[in-house]
């Protein structure tokens with residue numbers, strides 16, 4: 001039995017306690033300073049998470065972050081980061097406070113880090129650099145990707161995910177700790193590729209989801225979304241993700257696997273990124289949506305787009321990437337950075353159909 005410390009009591013961090021507890025591990029679920037109410041509610045009734053809409057096993061140990069000190073950090077065999085991307089700096093501060101010796105740190109957090117260089121980096125690189133400054137640069141880092149809606153995981157509905165680490169054995173060790181019949185864990189040594197795809201699928205889910213509301217099938221009693229535009233743009237998203245994953249330093253094949261296609265599919269099926277996309281498809285601008293129906297929500301694909309943009313535009317200028325190979329990313333960045341109405345249709349899709357060899 002291992003001790004697992006989860007940082008972040010949002011829906012995803014909390015749901016990971018289910019396979020961990022089913023494997024007999026001890027789970028400390030630490031809320032962030034923003035999760036005080038969630039932890040209070042769990043302390044009152046451990047099975048009732050206020051936003052997950054699924055019961056947690058009562059063995060979970062909920063803690064306010066102030067109750068987690070260096071002794072809990074030292075006792076943890078593995079630390080799992082479950083905050084959303086705006087919380088990454090906060091979590092790095094906590095890791096510096098809590099980690100006393102090299103140990104595995106697994107990130108479910110999805111996002112890209114601006115590096116000041118041409119290419120964006122992965123969150124695991126930021127964590128590694130920050131811990132390196134404390135002499136703990138050899139902590140093993142694991143990126144978690146793949147289709148995994150938190151509520152479905154907590155309800156023990158089956159899925160397949162991928163744990164990635166530079167050293168396959170590190171990912172495999174943690175996979176053995178977490179694997180259940182419903183949480184089927186694949187492993188990969190393409191840490192950068194998995195992290196790039198995990199982040200980029202949120203960004204691309206916005207564009208794919210826009211097609212759901214943009215094109216309507218009129219000949220039904222109830223007008224229904226047309227299916228072809230969504231599927232065509234889904235493919236476009238995967239092709240672009242493959243090029244970007246390779247550019248960032250991962251493997252392009254990873255985009256066609258669980259962290260890319262698998263997670264894009266599930267994210268287009270529902271969630272905050274998909275909601276934003278559907279509003280863009282109905283011709284609302286990003287600020288109208290974020291100040292209106294999605295006010296106060298974290299839509300990570302927006303942050304990923306903002307982190308991607310400087311490096312991507314610089315690569316276009318230098319000629320290391322061909323803008324013609326990224327029409328969907330360009331349309332999304334126009335909507336995100338310039339607040340333009342989202343303009344991507346079959347005309348612009350046509351410009352993307354270069355042979356693969358000429359596009360990276």
Ligand SMILES: NC(=O)C1=CN([C@@H]2O[C@H](COP(=O)(O)OP(=O)(O)OC[C@H]3O[C@@H](n4cnc5c(N)ncnc54)[C@H](OP(=O)(O)O)[C@@H]3O)[C@@H](O)[C@H]2O)C=CC1
Pocket residue numbers: 008009010011012013031032033034035082083084085086087088090091108109110111148149150151298300
């Ligand atoms: N939802 C899902 O099904 C899945 C989510 N993920 C990933 O897991 C991560 C968490 O997502 P999810 O659980 O859905 O999100 P939630 O919004 O439920 O939880 C996010 C967590 O991050 C905290 N947080 C947000 N902003 C900050 C900040 N600035 N400083 C400190 N902490 C902060 C939240 O606090 P607060 O409670 O105030 O928001 C909360 O603890 C994301 O990166 C997401 O992409 C991965 C797979 C599936």
Ligand SMILES: O=C(CO)COP(=O)(O)O
Pocket residue numbers: 110146147148149263266267270271272273274299300
């Ligand atoms: O990352 C997620 C599923 O993988 C959660 O999706 P949203 O952030 O779009 O709600």
